[in-house]
Amino acid sequence: MNVLEVSGLEVRYGHGARRKRALAGVDLTVERGEIVGVIGETGSGKSTLARTVLGLVRPSAGRIVLGGQDVTGYRARQWRALRRRGIVQYVFQDPLRSLDPELSIADSLAEPLLVRGIARAEAVNRAEEYLSRVRLDADLLPRLPGELSGGQRQRVTIARALLTEPELVLLDEPVSALDAANRVQVLRILQDLRESGVALVFISHDLGSVAGVADRIAVLSEGALVETGTARQIVATPSHPYTRLLVSSAPTLRAAPADRARREELRAALLNS
Numbered sequence: 001m002n003v004l005e006v007s008g009l010e011v012r013y014g015h016g017a018r019r020k021r022a023l024a025g026v027d028l029t030v031e032r033g034e035i036v037g038v039i040g041e042t043g044s045g046k047s048t049l050a051r052t053v054l055g056l057v058r059p060s061a062g063r064i065v066l067g068g069q070d071v072t073g074y075r076a077r078q079w080r081a082l083r084r085r086g087i088v089q090y091v092f093q094d095p096l097r098s099l100d101p102e103l104s105i106a107d108s109l110a111e112p113l114l115v116r117g118i119a120r121a122e123a124v125n126r127a128e129e130y131l132s133r134v135r136l137d138a139d140l141l142p143r144l145p146g147e148l149s150g151g152q153r154q155r156v157t158i159a160r161a162l163l164t165e166p167e168l169v170l171l172d173e174p175v176s177a178l179d180a181a182n183r184v185q186v187l188r189i190l191q192d193l194r195e196s197g198v199a200l201v202f203i204s205h206d207l208g209s210v211a212g213v214a215d216r217i218a219v220l221s222e223g224a225l226v227e228t229g230t231a232r233q234i235v236a237t238p239s240h241p242y243t244r245l246l247v248s249s250a251p252t253l254r255a256a257p258a259d260r261a262r263r264e265e266l267r268a269a270l271l272n273s
């Protein structure tokens with residue numbers, strides 16, 4: 001069963017002459033338990049896609065079905081209620097901005113459970129359990145976000161997103177602000193989540209980060225999906241020139257990064273395609 005079906009999704013920003021199309025007829029499905037990567041360069045529409053699926057941006061055309069429910073015509077109030085139910089959760093790039101700096105980690109984690117009527121003792125137990133799922137120790141619970149490293153903070157936001165047992169988690173550049181060691185740790189945790197059955201949409205400009213985690217990858221360019229395939233297909237036999245450019249620009253995917261001349265060649269082919 002699909003937890004997310006997006007079809008013909010179009011988003012336009014601004015008005016009149018300044019109207020700009022950020023998404024142009026995007027079709028994407030995510031099955032239960034599947035990890036789908038969405039990659040594209042800056043400005044390709046990745047965050048717009050995430051924000052539209054969360055009901056934070058209104059599409060000008062297309063359809064969104066979440067957990068079997070057509071949510072396309074939802075008003076702001078209905079979206080808020082849907083987000084409160086926790087079926088779809090999100091993790092953004094900057095964990096400091098998504099954690100209240102004055103709340104302890106225990107309180108940040110317990111809060112989504114308390115608003116669902118779960119007793120405090122039970123909420124704290126669950127918080128501890130989910131911290132261990134993201135390989136963090138319970139002794140972080142009394143600390144404030146400012147007393148954690150960036151990687152620890154991002155793991156806390158992932159734990160918090162999982163606490164409500166969502167069907168789908170959207171992660172928008174979850175590792176981009178992290179140093180290499182923390183990035184590897186968070187990517188491992190995302191891989192581990194495969195066993196939990198939650199579906200993930202992992203959005204990144206960096207194919208190298210996504211390729212080792214995602215089952216399928218969708219490639220976004222100028223608001224349109226130009227290619228979708230298994231992670232293996234996208235990396236080994238990319239068919240669209242833009243995908244080839246992304247593959248050649250991802251140093252971690254290759255023994256040696258493509259040299260500049262080769263990248264220019266691919267970019268020229270892309271402009272002419």
Ligand SMILES: Nc1ncnc2c1ncn2[C@@H]1O[C@H](COP(=O)(O)OP(=O)(O)OP(=O)(O)O)[C@@H](O)[C@H]1O
Pocket residue numbers: 013014020021022040041042043044045046047048049205
């Ligand atoms: N609120 C907004 N109002 C007007 N234009 C916007 C708005 N948000 C995004 N855009 C434009 O829409 C396009 C897609 O932006 P979006 O943020 O979705 O891209 P992105 O792929 O997530 O980029 P990045 O990796 O830099 O975050 C860009 O041209 C951007 O300038």
